[in-house]
Amino acid sequence: MRTMLGLLLAVTMLAAPAMAQPPEGWVTSWAASVQGPYPVGNPSAQPDQRFLFPDPAQGARDQTLRLVVKPSYWGRQARLRFSNAFGTKPLVLDGVHLGLQLGGAAVVPGSNQPLRFGGKEGVTIPPGGMAWSDPVALPFVPEGQGGLLQGRKLAVSLHVAGESGPMTWHAKALQTSYGTAPGGGAHGHEEGEASFPFSTASWFFLDALDMTAPAGTPVVVAFGDSITDGTASTMNGDDRWPDVLQRRLFERFGNRVAVVNAGIGGNQVAGPAEYGPEKPFPGGPSAGARLERDVLSLSGVSTFIWLEGTNDFSRNGNASVEAVQAAMRDGVARMRAKFPGARLIGATVTSALGSTSPAHGFEEQDRKRQALNAFISQGGLFDAVAEFDQATLDAASGGLKAEMVPESTTGGPGDRLHPNRAGYLAMGMSLDLGAVVPGLR
Structure with missing residues (x-):
């Protein structure tokens, strides 16, 4: 079983003689925008969580979670960010490990590395x-x-000491992760899967992974709602439109660009007005309220693609076009202030006309969507435009193309709101790579 790691190390030893290396820094290789507290959110294909988390108020209780994530860029060093953003009591973590996933909850033998916090084994996050x-x-x-x-996944194991209380999470991982029984203790050091009988389709407490990379390595952040988060794409298939973009960039440029998904299912640009542990909302904080944590605080951001607005115009949002435009202007201004050289791309919002969702699909929503798209395309706010509406629109019906409707995760008929795998593929393929990472050769 140790041959896989041995082969990788052998490749390292056979590499070309060392030459002067350019300066390195941190780039964000993976992220998950946090919301909470659990179970408020919009997960997809979620297994029954009663055995993993019997009492949401207690949260995780003396148990180990093994979270599976897929880096978009691979470096020789990593660091991880853990969040208690929506917790109401101190979160105590220890026994944190990072290893290469073998399959399921098992890690490649010999790859599991312990993590420290200021040189200590554990950390308490207020x-x-x-x-x-x-x-x-x-x-x-x-x-x-x-x-x-590229394409391999990491297993991040963390032990929650005591009770976490209300849990900060990312509901719609569309990736299977694993956990021990409550009271099961610390098992992050183990390479096997025997201690991890329970599964989840969400991520908990972990919200960013950085890798070392040559200075100037581009980081592309995809920011938005469920259509960026990947609703109706394939469970464990990594076929959201940001995944398609990442693979295209890797095919063109190799291991030289990171793509980060900062979508939250149900998210809005302008609402809700309030959000917190005592007043949660399934779609997470508004775009403006979460921009600092989910984008501005990430490492090496060079391109920002913003696809959002559908939920603002739903019956849950009821926002005016003007309110969404004003919130977008504010977000773009903050982006330019923090990252003056960043490439900002506005994406046209895809159609929900005829959706079977009770909150979506009506004509007023579509009129507002079209007005926002005109603003994105012609308003001069963005450096470039991603024509996602054009890539997915059936001109005859005004809704999504028929082949983009059936649900890829559950095999259901689809809701005519979320594109399926075929739709996300079309969106990812429609992006001009030269507009996304200008100047990269």
Whole structure:
């Protein structure tokens, strides 16, 4: 079983002689925008969570979670960010490990690395807070050949000591992760899967993964709602439109660009007006309220693609076009202030006309959507436009193209709101790579 890691290390030893390397820094390789507290949110294909988390008020209780994530860029060192943003009591984590996923809850033998926090084994994160781990070396990433691991996934194991209380989470992972029974203790150091009988389709407490990379490595952030988060795409299939974009960039440029998904299912640009542990909302905080944590605080952001507005115009949002435009202007101004050289791309909002969702599909919503799209395309706010509406629209019906409607996760008929795998593929393929990462050769 140790041959896989041995082969990777052998590739490292056979690499070309060392030459002067450009300066390195941190880039965000994966992220998950947090919301909460659990179970408020919009997960997809969620297994029954009663055995993993019997009491949401207690949250995780002396148990280990093994969260599976897929880096978009591979470097030789990593660090992780843990969040208690929507917790109401201190979150105590220890026994944190990072390893290469073998399959299921098992990690590749020899790859599991312990993480420290200021040199200590554990960390206590106050309510509303977050904490970065110390950097950890990844010996299974070959020197200068991180692309060999493209498509592989990491298993991040963390032990919640005591009771977490209300849990900060990302509901719609569309990725299976694993957990021990409550009271099961610390098992993050284990390589096997025997201690992890329960599964979840969400991520908990973990919201960012950084890798070391040459200075100037581009980081593309996809920001939006469920159509960025990936509703109706394939469970464990990694076929959201940001995933398609990432693979295209890797095919063109190799292991030189990171793509981060900052979508939250149900998210709005301008609402809700209030959000917090005592007043949650399934769609998470408004775009403006979460921009600092989910985008501005990430490492190395160079491109920002914003696809959002459908939920503002739903019966849940009831926002005016003017309110959404004003919130977008404010978000773009904050982006330009923090990242003056960043490329800002506005994406046209896809149609929900005829949706079977009670909150969507009516004509007024579509008129507002079209007005927002005209603003995005012609308002001069963005540096470029991603024509997602054009890529998915059936001109005859005014809704999504028929082949983009059936649900890819459950096999259901679809809701005529969320594109399926075929729709996300068309969206990802429609992007001009030169507009996304201008100047990269």
